[in-house]
Amino acid sequence: MVSGIGIGELVVILLILLVVGGGLVGLVVLGIVLSRRGTENGGASREAPPAPARARDVMFFLRFEGRDDETYVRDLAARHATIRSATQAREAALDVVRAAPTATHAFCGPATAAPNGPGLAHTGLSGGVVLGFLVRGTRPLDTVADDSSLTSVVAELRKVSAWVDSDFAGAELRLAQTAIDAPAPPLAAVRKETRPGHQLCRYCGEAFLAHDTRCPNCGGRVSA
Numbered sequence: 001m002v003s004g005i006g007i008g009e010l011v012v013i014l015l016i017l018l019v020v021g022g023g024l025v026g027l028v029v030l031g032i033v034l035s036r037r038g039t040e041n042g043g044a045s046r047e048a049p050p051a052p053a054r055a056r057d058v059m060f061f062l063r064f065e066g067r068d069d070e071t072y073v074r075d076l077a078a079r080h081a082t083i084r085s086a087t088q089a090r091e092a093a094l095d096v097v098r099a100a101p102t103a104t105h106a107f108c109g110p111a112t113a114a115p116n117g118p119g120l121a122h123t124g125l126s127g128g129v130v131l132g133f134l135v136r137g138t139r140p141l142d143t144v145a146d147d148s149s150l151t152s153v154v155a156e157l158r159k160v161s162a163w164v165d166s167d168f169a170g171a172e173l174r175l176a177q178t179a180i181d182a183p184a185p186p187l188a189a190v191r192k193e194t195r196p197g198h199q200l201c202r203y204c205g206e207a208f209l210a211h212d213t214r215c216p217n218c219g220g221r222v223s224a
């Protein structure tokens with residue numbers, strides 16, 4: 001039978017084999033790639049969100065807007081222009097905690113993200129003032145994974161306000177210059193409901209003070 005096949009037919013059969021074989025190899029490769037992608041995506045979605053970085057040097061940036069807040073924050077920065085002890089770091093941190101609930105934008109992360117220090121912040125917003133607070137611990141300190149949660153940022157500030165002498169390696173608090181292209185991490189807009197002492201209206205979504213029993217925006221009553 002083989003002898004009955006001409007050269008032309010052999011070439012045709014060979015071409016068909018090549019096409020079919022190539023196609024099969026292609027399908028197998030495609031299958032492997034797709035299955036890998038699937039496990040990569042699936043693996044990522046199953047994992048918990050990334051834990052916030054820890055660092056000995058941690059930077060806080062808080063932005064405030066409005067005449068009263070800005071005056072308060074300027075005075076605050078002037079009062080704590082020199083921090084040389086754990087006591088002074090505690091007092092500075094406590095003052096920042098007190099001011100923090102009205103912050104509009106925030107950042108808390110490893111200081112390596114802001115090589116120019118607390119005096120230069122990354123924001124393109126006009127108006128307002130930005131407070132930069134660099135704290136140096138003797139041990140790795142926690143930072144915040146979600147900077148839009150003011151509650152989380154304030155929680156880290158509270159830890160500094162409880163420092164003992166052995167925790168203190170340094171601290172610096174000042175008003176920051178701002179620039180859109182500053183070599184510093186961008187501040188995140190604070191989610192209103194994460195402001196300490198605030199709650200979120202379940203009818204209209206507006207944030208208001210935790211002790212109010214009615215939403216000042218829509219009049220919705222807070223259920224017990």
Ligand SMILES: [Zn+2]
Binds near residue numbers: 202203205
């Ligand atoms: Zn409401």
